[in-house]
Amino acid sequence: MAIHLRGHHLLCLLGYRGIGYSEQFARNMSSVHDRLLKDPETEVCIVQGPDDLCACFPDDQVYHCDDEHVGTRDQRILQRLGLEIGEELTWGEIQSRIARLVNPEEIAEWCFTCSWRSLGYCEEGVRRIRAGHGLVPLPARIHGVEVYGVQVDSQTRCGHYASDRDIIAIRFPCCDTYYPCYQCHQAVAGHPAATWSTEQFDRKAILCGACGTELTINQYLACDSVCPYCGSQLNPGCKNHYHLYFER
Known part of the structure; x- marks a missing residue:
């Protein structure tokens, strides 16, 4: 119909x-x-x-x-x-x-x-x-926070990264919006991604998908891939992509 x-x-x-x-x-x-x-x-x-x-x-x-x-x-x-x-x-x-x-x-x-x-x-x-994309996928609501991306689950895993430890979302400074990864931003946002400057590392920009706590960038970079609030194990491989999110 x-x-x-x-x-x-x-x-x-x-x-x-x-x-x-x-x-x-x-x-x-x-x-x-x-x-x-x-x-x-x-x-x-x-x-x-x-x-x-x-x-x-x-x-x-x-x-x-x-x-x-x-x-x-x-x-x-x-x-x-x-x-x-x-x-x-x-x-x-x-x-x-x-x-x-x-x-x-x-x-x-x-x-x-x-x-x-x-x-x-x-x-x-x-x-x-x-730009050749379709409709924007609707956001997942995770611990009351909207997270956009591709096939986002209840703990922020996505169609690009879906291991047990892929349970964070990152707020992008260009649009003040959470995405599970840079590829989700690339697929959905419709604009180039920006990185956080070192002067902004005290901003809450990391969402733990397990407990819903928003971490500052400084807290996240110092946490050794363990949420300091709930103890959930985070993916250490994310360090390979820090340059895509944070000014170094």
Whole structure:
């Protein structure tokens, strides 16, 4: 069954990071996002007005899905993408059109009334699509901390490093966001990674996936691959990659 989407939600999905107007709204949008992420061949039907995402807009908030300015935003985006109401195509085809036809800077013009725009996620999402990547995988929530990456488990292991000892995530200074490793950042972030300067080594930037404690960089570098709070064994091989994260 095709997913029914209005014009501006084609761009909203690029910037979606797991938060929304309510818990129910976020669950519904996460379900749509996950389906499109896993299968870009999913059929999408372009609709006018409220769509499958609007269906879960919370009753206790001011409903704006029928507002004229939202409809105008839809029209401008569909016109740019060369799409018509009632047209059906795959999500992969939509992403290809966005990559060819949309510049990140245009988000500010089209979506200037959107309360989520200031987060910058949609612009980042367009940049990812233009760079040949797909939707951003939603973050894992580990001890209450969001960790982005590829196939992240409940203790920060990822699709690149998944041994028993691979249980830390590193906050990257370029985006103030946790990732299990540099390859996860490369795959998901959509921008070049930055390293922590020695003057910043007192910042909490290491998350222990076992106990959830955030360590300062100094604490981590001095811990001899053992969490100083819970005693969990950490991967000593991470030392080979310190230069990718920390100024030496």
